[in-house]
Amino acid sequence: MVFGVLSSNDKNFNNNNRVIQSWYLIAKSKDIKPLTAKTFNILKRKITIYRNTKGIIHALDSRCPHLGADLGLGKVIDCRLQCPFHHWTINEKGNCFSKNNKDTKLKSRIYPTQEKYGYIWIFNGPKPLFEIPEPPKNRNLSILKSPSQEIKCHPHIVTANAIDAPHFASLHKLRFTSKPTSKTERPFKVITEMNGYLGSKLFQKLIGVNKENPIKVISSTIGGNMAWLDITKPYKFNVLFTTKQSNKNTCITNVFFFLPKNLNYIRALLAVHNLLHDDRKILDTLNFHPGFSKEDKAFKELYDIVNKMECW
Ligand code: FES
Ligand SMILES: [Fe+2]
Structure with missing residues (x-):
């Protein structure tokens, strides 16, 4: 009698090796104070979230495009995130600038974010494919x-x-x-x-x-x-x-x-x-x-x- 070998899952559904593009709840809004950054080990990646001078939340891969330092240890300066290692900075589009403010042409991968219902959400793709659902606006x-x-x-x-x-x-x-x-x-x-x-x-x-x-x-x-x-x-x-x-x-x-x-x-x-x-x-x-x-x-x-x- 021959027993079949369990095949590995080559589908997305129920597959722990893949994370489908969607909105994911990451942290409470109040956990990211103005001008602070924090790295989250989530969805099989390390993502840094920071709040800029205007109070807006941004998310990007935590690895600095220069030599890979963890950007969650960085500082928020104006609307850029500064890497703690050699003080290169990254803007909200993911463009990376050297210490003397020259565009290095290196890029960080950035992710769409939203703050909703008191929480920070990120979309793990280049642009949102759908919205986070919400109840009718006119109800108390x-x-x-x-x-x-x-x-x-x-x-x-x-x-x-x-x-x-x-x-x-x-x-x-x-x-x-x-x-x-x-x-x-x-x-x-x-x-x-x-x-x-x-x-x-x-x-x-x-x-x-x-x-x-x-x-x-x-x-x-x-x-x-x-x-x-x-x-x-x-x-x-x-x-x-x-x-x-x-x-x-x-x-x-x-x-x-x-x-x-x-x-x-x-x-x-x-x-x-x-x-x-x-x-x-x-x-x-x-x-x-x-x-x-x-x-x-x-x-x-x-x-x-x-x-x-x-x-x-
Ligand atoms: S590793 Fe980030 S500036 Fe050098
Ligand atoms: Fe049920």
Whole structure:
């Protein structure tokens, strides 16, 4: 009997050797004070983030284009980052100047950045391919972030959870009041719509959702590491899931809740918590295999999208 050899993963999906181009949450805004720089060992690279004299955040490869010193040890002078070793400077376009201010023609790789929801985000590609999702502008919302969590699987798997309608029925015991639907908005979005309620009478009471008053969730994945939940019934709120690979090949998740000021927070948090807490033990031990069935259309769409994305 011949046993097949497990092939190495040549796809992007669930591949720890690749990081797909997307927005990644790096640090709290308040962690990078004006005129300071710091190097982060993230997404399999070393990235330096600094805040210039105008308070604007920039990100670049941490290695100085001269001889490779860590730019995170440098100083911010005017709008340039000065390397600590021979005092060459790098401007916001990544151009590198010698100590006597001559353009060396050497370049640092720079990355798009944003500050949103109190955090610094970088896009690990030359220019953003999509935006970080945000709730409608005209609503008076509170933003809550739950503490970061580490899950022992790839971020793509955690992201897929948001649009995996079949598992909401089997694992989370959600009873659908209509058949879940899904669609793809190429090149980066998979959208699943679910309407249903939880079987447990206790939870029906706690979160105010039942057969007559089901929850309506439109759940979208953006790229391969973010998911946006648009909950429209029985109360309106949004949830943003963001994930990233850790250096130990686990997944760090950060979840933001966008809640109307008059909403009973506990209910909204309980609703999401109840849907998610059972995932933990499955995801921590999952050894992914793409044995998709017809029911897994949305998951397969995400898989195809991620496999076509640019990465580093
Ligand atoms: S290594 Fe940075 S200036 Fe020399
Ligand atoms: Fe789940």
